[in-house]
Amino acid sequence: MPAELSPIDKAKYVSARRAVDFVEDGMRVGLGTGSTAAWMVRCLGELVREDGMMITGVATSTRTADLAREVGITVKTLDEVRWLDLTIDGADEFDPNLNLIKGGGGALLHEKIVATASDQMIVIADLSKEVDRLGTFPLPVEVIPFGWQTTKALIEEMLSNVEVLGRAASLRLNGSEPFRTDEGNFILDLHLRRISNPAQLSLVLNQIPGVVENGLFLDICDILVIGNADGTVEVRDINNGTVEHERVDLVGGENLFADNGD
Structure with a gap:
C-alpha cells in the first residue's frame, strides 16, 4: 500500500478488503455509496478482473454504478435481480447495537431499499464512526x-x-x-x-x-467490519454475538490506489 495514503484511507481500505471476503462467486451484491464503499467496489472489481469472479452488482447511486462498470462489474437494477445475497455499504455513524446513521453521501433512500432487499448487510467503517448513542452526525x-x-x-x-x-x-x-x-x-x-x-x-x-x-438504519446491519490504519480489522457479527480481530494483507492491489479519487 502506498505510503502517501492517509491513515483514514488505509483504515477504509482494509475494512473494504476484508468485507469482500464475504462475497462468493455468482452472488448478487448491493453496492453502497461513499468513500469507503468506493474502496469496496474497486476491491470487487479486482476480483472480477484478476480472479474471474462472476457477480452481479446493484448500485445504490449513479456514481457507484459508474464506478462499478468502470472496474468490470456487471451492474443491473434491483427490479431485474429482485433480491440480493448481501449488501456492503459504509456508515456515517454506528452504535453498540449496530444501528446506523447513513445518508452523508445523499443516497439514503436507495441504500435503505437495497439493504432491506438483501439476505445480509455488511457495513464497513473505521473507528471514528463509533458512538455510544446516535446523533453526533447530522x-x-x-x-x-x-x-x-x-x-x-x-x-x-x-x-x-x-x-x-x-x-x-x-x-x-x-x-x-x-x-x-x-x-x-x-x-x-x-x-x-x-x-x-x-x-x-x-x-x-x-x-x-x-x-x-x-437515514436511521435500525436492525438492518448483520456484520460490521471496522478497519484500522495498521491493517487490523475487527469483525462484529450481531447475529452470532461474536467479535473477531484479524489482519489484512496490505501488499498488492497497487492499481486500486492509482486512480481512486474518492
Missing part, C-alpha cells in the same frame, strides 16, 4: 421538493416532542443550489447531537407529509 432526511419548507417546519415542531439534544434542521446545498438526490429530492440535515430513542424518531419522521425516508 441525520439526513429525504423530502420531496414540493412544500419542503412546510415539511421542514413540521419536522422542527415534531422534534420539540422527542428526546434529542438539538433541533436545528438545514437544507443541504450543492454550491448555491439545493442538493438533489438521484430521485430528484432534497435532503434536510437534522442536527440532533444525541438521539435517545432512534426507533421512535424514525417512526414519527416517516409519518410527516413530504418526508420520503430518513
Whole structure:
C-alpha cells in the first residue's frame, strides 16, 4: 500500500478488503455509496478482473454504478435481480447495537431499499464512526421538493416532542443550489447531537407529509467490519454475538490506489 495514503484511507481500505471476503462467486451484491464503499467496489472489481469472479452488482447511486462498470462489474437494477445475497455499504455513524446513521453521501433512500432487499448487510467503517448513542452526525432526511419548507417546519415542531439534544434542521446545498438526490429530492440535515430513542424518531419522521425516508438504519446491519490504519480489522457479527480481530494483507492491489479519487 502506498505510503502517501492517509491513515483514514488505509483504515477504509482494509475494512473494504476484508468485507469482500464475504462475497462468493455468482452472488448478487448491493453496492453502497461513499468513500469507503468506493474502496469496496474497486476491491470487487479486482476480483472480477484478476480472479474471474462472476457477480452481479446493484448500485445504490449513479456514481457507484459508474464506478462499478468502470472496474468490470456487471451492474443491473434491483427490479431485474429482485433480491440480493448481501449488501456492503459504509456508515456515517454506528452504535453498540449496530444501528446506523447513513445518508452523508445523499443516497439514503436507495441504500435503505437495497439493504432491506438483501439476505445480509455488511457495513464497513473505521473507528471514528463509533458512538455510544446516535446523533453526533447530522441525520439526513429525504423530502420531496414540493412544500419542503412546510415539511421542514413540521419536522422542527415534531422534534420539540422527542428526546434529542438539538433541533436545528438545514437544507443541504450543492454550491448555491439545493442538493438533489438521484430521485430528484432534497435532503434536510437534522442536527440532533444525541438521539435517545432512534426507533421512535424514525417512526414519527416517516409519518410527516413530504418526508420520503430518513437515514436511521435500525436492525438492518448483520456484520460490521471496522478497519484500522495498521491493517487490523475487527469483525462484529450481531447475529452470532461474536467479535473477531484479524489482519489484512496490505501488499498488492497497487492499481486500486492509482486512480481512486474518492
